[in-house]
Amino acid sequence: MLATIKKAVKKILVLSGYEIRKKRPAPTIKQHINFEYLEEEPSIETSEVDKNVQVGKRTIIHKSIVSGKNISIGNNTSIAYQTLILNQSENNLTIGNFCSIAPYCCIYGHNHNHQTLTTYYARQRIFKEDAGIDAISKGDTIIGNDVWIGTQSVVVSGIKIGDGAVVAAHSTVTSDIPPYAIVGGSPAKIIKYRFSDDIIKKLLELQWWHWDIEKIKRNKHLFYGDLTLEKLNNIVE
Ligand SMILES: CC(C)(COP(=O)(O)OP(=O)(O)OC[C@H]1O[C@@H](n2cnc3c(N)ncnc32)[C@H](O)[C@@H]1OP(=O)(O)O)[C@@H](O)C(=O)NCCC(=O)NCCS
Numbered sequence: 001m002l003a004t005i006k007k008a009v010k011k012i013l014v015l016s017g018y019e020i021r022k023k024r025p026a027p028t029i030k031q032h033i034n035f036e037y038l039e040e041e042p043s044i045e046t047s048e049v050d051k052n053v054q055v056g057k058r059t060i061i062h063k064s065i066v067s068g069k070n071i072s073i074g075n076n077t078s079i080a081y082q083t084l085i086l087n088q089s090e091n092n093l094t095i096g097n098f099c100s101i102a103p104y105c106c107i108y109g110h111n112h113n114h115q116t117l118t119t120y121y122a123r124q125r126i127f128k129e130d131a132g133i134d135a136i137s138k139g140d141t142i143i144g145n146d147v148w149i150g151t152q153s154v155v156v157s158g159i160k161i162g163d164g165a166v167v168a169a170h171s172t173v174t175s176d177i178p179p180y181a182i183v184g185g186s187p188a189k190i191i192k193y194r195f196s197d198d199i200i201k202k203l204l205e206l207q208w209w210h211w212d213i214e215k216i217k218r219n220k221h222l223f224y225g226d227l228t229l230e231k232l233n234n235i236v237e
Contacts (some may be wrong), residue, residue, distance in 0.1 A: 089137035096145035
């Protein structure tokens with residue numbers, strides 16, 4: 001009798017979703033981010049970020065999920081509301097410094113295999129093997145530095161997005177993007193470049209995204225107003 005009651009209660013909990021919620025790790029690391037006083041430590045607010053994910057200094061992850069293997073996120077990057085970054089493949093999924101990833105984006109380091117009998121994760125879920133055996137990838141997924149990914153965009157596995165690139169809202173990135181290109185659409189195509197060739201060349205040489213914060217502050221003039229070659233030729237060391 002007691003066993004029957006226990007079984008019924010368990011079934012109710014499973015059906016109500018309580019069992020599933022209970023199994024999740026406590027998600028909240030911080031309840032509130034004070035953007036004016038960013039600390040050296042990453043600010044991870046009400047997000048689920050797996051312990052093995054590398055997250056750099058002053059990076060903000062806001063109400064998002066970062067889950068899986070071989071994922072690293074650089075310094076000073078912002079991952080906004082309801083974004084999902086997932087990698088179940090053996091390849092790397094890397095995001096650089098000073099990137100801005102808008103709300104509702106999905107960045108995937110893996111695909112389901114569509115050349116096997118089923119795209120369903122049969123080997124994991126029926127034959128009880130590691131999820132990685134069902135996940136395939138076209139190689140490392142690398143998002144460079146100072147990349148802005150517009151809202152509701154999707155990046156699929158094996159893609160390289162160059163430094164300074166912009167992905168317009170609602171795009172699907174299925175091929176590599178050169179540095180400082182602005183791409184849009186599904187599949188995303190080059191719309192234009194952010195700067196002239198000589199400015200892009202100079203920026204790629206400078207790699208300002210690797211400067212320490214003090215050097216960035218000494219070069220405040222670069223961060224205000226439209227960028228010119230003249231500004232870039234007046235760097236304070
Ligand atoms: C990409 C973006 C920055 C372009 O801004 P812009 O430099 O002002 O460019 P324009 O609006 O002049 O558009 C240039 C061309 O790109 C096209 N385009 C703009 N946004 C596009 C999009 N999301 N998808 C496809 N094409 C797009 C325009 O239709 C235009 O095409 P045309 O030259 O054939 O007329 C902007 O459209 C965008 O998508 N912003 C992202 C917004 C967002 O996600 N914000 C989140 C805040 S974190």
